[in-house]
Every structure is written in C-alpha cells, then in structure tokens.
Amino acid sequence: MMHQKKENSHGFGHGKVLGTTSMGERGQIVIPREAREELELKPGEKFIVFGNKRKGAVILVKAEMFNKFADFFMSASKKFESMAQAIFDKSTTVSEDEDHEPEVDEKGPEADEKG
Numbered sequence: 724m725m726h727q728k729k730e731n732s733h734g735f736g737h738g739k740v741l742g743t744t745s746m747g748e749r750g751q752i753v754i755p756r757e758a759r760e761e762l763e764l765k766p767g768e769k770f771i772v773f774g775n776k777r778k779g780a781v782i783l784v785k786a787e788m789f790n791k792f793a794d795f796f797m798s799a800s801k802k803f804e805s806m807a808q809a810i811f812d813k814s815t816t817v818s819e820d821e822d823h824e825p826e827v828d829e830k831g832p833e834a835d836e837k838g
Contacts, residue, residue, distance in 0.1 A: 754783075771783070771786055
C-alpha cells in the first residue's frame with residue numbers, strides 16, 4: 724500500500740506553492756505578496772538564480788542563505804583539508820624516517836630508565 728505525504732500534494736519537497744506570477748517584457752518577475760510575507764522578503768533583497776532548462780525550472784535562493792551555506796561548506800572543507808594534510812604529513816614523515824634514520828623505540832626514553 725502506497726502512502727502519499729499530504730504536505731507534498733500542493734508543493735515541492737518541504738516547500739509549498741505561494742502564488743503565481745508572469746514575466747514582463749523586460750524580464751522582470753513580481754514575487755506574489757503571500758510569498759514575500761511567508762518568506763519575509765524585503766525590497767532590495769538579493770537572490771542567486773539557478774535554472775534547469777530541461778525541467779523548465781527557475782529557483783531563487785536568498786543570497787544571504789547561499790552565503791551562509793558557502794561559508795559553512797568552506798569552513799568544513801578547510802577542516803577536512805587540514806585533517807587530510809595532517810594524515811599526509813604523518814605518513815610522509817614516517818616513510819622519510821624509515822629511509823634515512825633508524826626508528827626510535829616507541830616506548831620512549833622513559834622506558835629505558837624505568838626498566
């Protein structure tokens with residue numbers, strides 16, 4: 724038995740239809756009042772425009788939200804990059820040590836003094 728989600732019956736994903744609009748001669752589109760109110764859009768708001776020609780889709784994302792995502796992504800990316808660099812440095816150092824110098828006993832100098 725298939726179950727349909729009620730919230731998706733008049734919307735998309737976790738969004739919903741907030742009106743209709745059309746494009747004018749100069750390419751301008753008015754965002755319906757209900758959408759402006761629901762999404763708290765203010766005059767002068769900046770948007771990133773995404774599109775998919777094959778699906779006929781145009782998506783507007785508030786620039787501030789996109790920038791927050793980009794900042795988060797770059798921050799996470801830098802963390803992963805530094806982790807990868809640390810692993811690389813460690814593996815590179817070990818292989819160089821093996822080629823040039825004898826390895827030090829991993830127990831350390833304290834082990835010799837105690838034993």
